[in-house]
Each structure stands twice: as structure tokens, then as C-alpha cells.
Amino acid sequence: MERIAEGEYAVMEVLWDEAPLTAADVAARVPEDRGWSLATVKTMLSRLLAKGVLTHEEEGRRYLYRPAIRREDYVAEESGRLIDRMFGGRVTPLVAQLAARDKLTPADIAEIEALLKALKS
Amino acid sequence: MERIAEGEYAVMEVLWDEAPLTAADVAARVPEDRGWSLATVKTMLSRLLAKGVLTHEEEGRRYLYRPAIRREDYVAEESGRLIDRMFGGRVTPLVAQLAARDKLTPADIAEIEALLKALKS
DNA sequence: GGGACCTGATTACACGTGTAATCGACAGGG
DNA sequence: CCCTGTCGATTACACGTGTAATCAGGTCCC
Numbered sequence: 001m002e003r004i005a006e007g008e009y010a011v012m013e014v015l016w017d018e019a020p021l022t023a024a025d026v027a028a029r030v031p032e033d034r035g036w037s038l039a040t041v042k043t044m045l046s047r048l049l050a051k052g053v054l055t056h057e058e059e060g061r062r063y064l065y066r067p068a069i070r071r072e073d074y075v076a077e078e079s080g081r082l083i084d085r086m087f088g089g090r091v092t093p094l095v096a097q098l099a100a101r102d103k104l105t106p107a108d109i110a111e112i113e114a115l116l117k118a119l120k121s
Numbered sequence: 122m123e124r125i126a127e128g129e130y131a132v133m134e135v136l137w138d139e140a141p142l143t144a145a146d147v148a149a150r151v152p153e154d155r156g157w158s159l160a161t162v163k164t165m166l167s168r169l170l171a172k173g174v175l176t177h178e179e180e181g182r183r184y185l186y187r188p189a190i191r192r193e194d195y196v197a198e199e200s201g202r203l204i205d206r207m208f209g210g211r212v213t214p215l216v217a218q219l220a221a222r223d224k225l226t227p228a229d230i231a232e233i234e235a236l237l238k239a240l241k242s
Numbered sequence: 243g244g245g246a247c248c249t250g251a252t253t254a255c256a257c258g259t260g261t262a263a264t265c266g267a268c269a270g271g272g
Numbered sequence: 273c274c275c276t277g278t279c280g281a282t283t284a285c286a287c288g289t290g291t292a293a294t295c296a297g298g299t300c301c302c
Contacts, residue, residue: 003288005289007291009206023250024249036290037292039291040292042251043290043291046250046251047289061248061298062248076219078203080222080224082199082200082203085127085130086200087196090229097196099236100193101201103204103212108212109237109241111213112213112216115216115217119220120230124258126260128260128261157261158261160261161261163262163279166280168259181279182269184279
């Protein structure tokens with residue numbers, strides 16, 4: 001699966017959230033703070049099409065875009081990449097790292113524990 | 122803190138492992154499969170210096186390079202970035218994601234549980 | 243039916259990155 | 273003292289990415 005650049009990812013998120021959409025619709029839904037012009041969004045869409053992570057079907061004179069890959073799949077792959085790169089493929093150090101950085105609230109801890117318990121059964 | 126590119130990261134790893142080192146030493150320690158020439162490693166070192174994540178001191182006519190940032194700090198930041206981007210800043214979905222992808226072995230689960238228990242006390 | 247408007251396609255351009263080659267300076271061996 | 277090797281510095285160049293502008297073609301209003 002092709003890598004998706006940071007900016008492109010923002011476009012994918014829009015389409016994962018709601019699809020299919022026209023280019024204009026996507027542009028309208030991209031987070032305000034990106035400050036992107038419609039032209040920029042169109043460039044992103046073309047590149048994502050070229051990467052094969054989007055498909056399009058013609059609707060009259062326009063295209064309707066929709067994701068060609070599942071969000072969970074991409075996220076899993078990208079997470080795996082980071083883990084490989086920074087933690088030698090081991091997940092525990094990542095959790096440890098997050099814990100040490102106070103990124104885990106007590107609620108997080110409880111939630112993860114519940115999750116793990118469910119996994120074991 | 123400046124971003125470190127993927128290739129540059131490989132150089133940082135060498136220096137996090139052992140420092141200070143000369144450019145030639147770093148080149149010798151970079152993983153074989155990168156297939157980098159000494160020139161390439163020197164470019165990386167310059168760029169890392171420019172980014173302020175390395176320091177150098179002169180040793181005769183050469184430099185001795187050493188990290189200017191701690192590995193844990195960088196890793197924490199980079200992990201945080203991924204989590205923000207893909208999981209909206211919440212850690213639990215990341216763990217859930219990894220679990221769902223069978224990235225967690227029973228040993229991992231036990232280890233994380235122990236870790237969390239320690240955190241609570 | 244002629245201009246305004248909207249579409250995707252094509253082109254543009256600067257910056258980061260991967261991957262070096264080359265250069266000017268100097269050190270050390272003969 | 274000169275040659276050869278070695279250093280960091282400078283330059284090179286292609287590709288991905290962020291961020292568009294422009295263009296060619298069709299639609300729709302007047």
C-alpha cells in the first residue's frame with residue numbers, strides 16, 4: 001500500500017467520514033485551519049487517485065470520490081511502521097513510553113486493562 | 122524540536138547507541154542494508170547539525186558528533202504526533218488497533234498489564 | 243448562442259530528502 | 273617538500289509534497 005502524505009491524509013479523513021463526495025464537497029469539509037484552496041484539494045485528489053487509495057466514478061461531468069482502502073488498514077500499517085522504526089517492532093515499549101510521558105490518564109489505563117482482559121477471553 | 126527524516130533517523134540511532142563518533146565511524150556503523158556511501162552519511166550529519174539535533178566538537182581536524190537530544194524525548198514526540206494524527210490524541214484506540222491486528226502476543230498482553238498495574242500504584 | 247461558471251487535467255515552483263560527487267584545505271609518509 | 277589520502281563544506285540532482293494557477297472543455301443562464 002502506498003504511503004499517504006500528511007496533507008493527503010486530511011483528505012482521506014474527509015472521505016473516510018463520508019463518501020462518495022465531489023471535489024468541491026471534499027474541499028468544503030477539509031478542516032478550516034488548513035486554509036486550502038479548491039485547487040489544492042483537487043491536486044490532492046489526483047495524487048491520491050494515482051496512488052490507488054481512492055477511486056472515482058463519473059457523475060455527470062464530475063467525479064465522485066471514495067476511499068479504496070479501509071481506514072483501519074491504513075492506520076494499522078502506519079502504526080506498524082512507527083513501531084518498527086522506533087521500537088524495534090515491539091509494542092510494549094511504546095506503551096511504556098506513553099505511560100512515562102504521562103500520556104495515559106487513569107481512565108486510559110482502565111480502558112486498556114478492560115481491553116486486554118477481553119482479548120484474553 | 123525539528124523533525125528528523127527517516128534516513129536521518131538511522132544516523133541518530135547510531136549516535137544514540139554510541140557517541141561521540143567521527144563521520145567515518147558513524148558510516149561504519151550504519152546498517153549495512155542502507156548501502157550508503159560515506160558522502161551520504163556526511164550529508165546526513167550536516168543536516169542533523171543544521172537541525173540542531175546533533176552537536177560536534179573538533180578533535181584535531183575532524184569532528185566528533187554526539188546527539189543533542191535524547192532518544193526518549195524524540196521518540197515520545199514522534200509517537201505523540203502519530204497518535205494525534207491517527208487517533209485523535211487518544212491512546213486507547215491505538216492499543217485497540219494493535220490488538221485487533223494481532224500485533225499483541227499473549228506475552229505482550231501480560232507485559233502491558235504488569236506495566237499498567239505498576240502505574241496505578 | 244454567447245459569456246459566466248464549474249470540471250478535471252496539466253503545469254508550476256519551492257522545499258525537504260535520498261543519494262551522492264567535487265572541492266579546498268590540511269596531515270602524514272616517503 | 274611533494275603526493276596521497278582524508279576532512280568538512282559546497283554543489284548537484286531527482287523525487288515527493290504543499291500549495292496553487294492556468295487551461296480546455298462542457299453547462300446553464302440570459
